[in-house]
Amino acid sequence: MQIFAALLLFTYMFWRFLSLPLAIGLMVVFGAGIAAVRFLVEKHARERLFQPLDERKLPRFFRNYVCETTPQMVREGFRRVGDFLVYPDPIPLRTRAFLSEDGRCFGYLGHKDRACFFGFISVFEDGTYLETSPLQPGNTLPHPESPIRYAFLPHASVEKLAAFHRSEIERIETVQQTRVLPCRPEQYVEVADYGCQLSDWGLYNQGARCTPPQAK
Secondary structure, three states, X not given: OHHHHHHHHHHHHHHHHOOHHHHHHHHHHHHHHHHXXXXXXHHHHHOOEEEEOOHHHOOHHHHHHHHHHHHHXXXXXXXXXXXXXXXXXXXXXXXXXXXXXXXXXEEEEEEEOOEEEEEEEEEEOOOOXXXXXXXXXXXXXXXXXXXXXXXXXXXXXXXXXXXXXXXXXXXXXXXXXXXXXXXXXXXXXXXXXXXXXXXXXXXXXXXXXXXXXXXO
């Protein structure tokens, strides 16, 4: 907006040296260029890529954490999906994904900015996205109308949080008269990216509406 205002001022000051069609043409070209650059920058900043990772390339701090926590996830009935690098967020996120035996819940172990954490996510047929975690999110809360639900159980173990997540699934199914979406391992990226898009308040305010994953 500031650049466009400067362009208007420049055109106003030097319009007498330019023909009217040339002045209008310059304004249109520069305006379109500014809009295109802004669109590409915002798209690049918000487009998240999930790059598969070899376990040997995980940071040592996180590798120790996943070696300690993965057996706990397995004991709760989760099988490993894979390791991923998620970018280009301001701080890249490394994550190990899991899926429950019934396909109703993805689990994850995450590493970001020297902090390790875990949580669980599920998607429902009505588009509701549920994420449970022992930690309060540090980012901006989503738009109030966005179908994303955060539930927290401070200082919970993997066992307690998994049980808490399942109870939240049952509660949402009862209250909203919907059913959780059973997923396959290859849908982890689709489900996780759906949650990232829902949590982007800026995109939601601009009218963007995300399409929820579908059963396969």
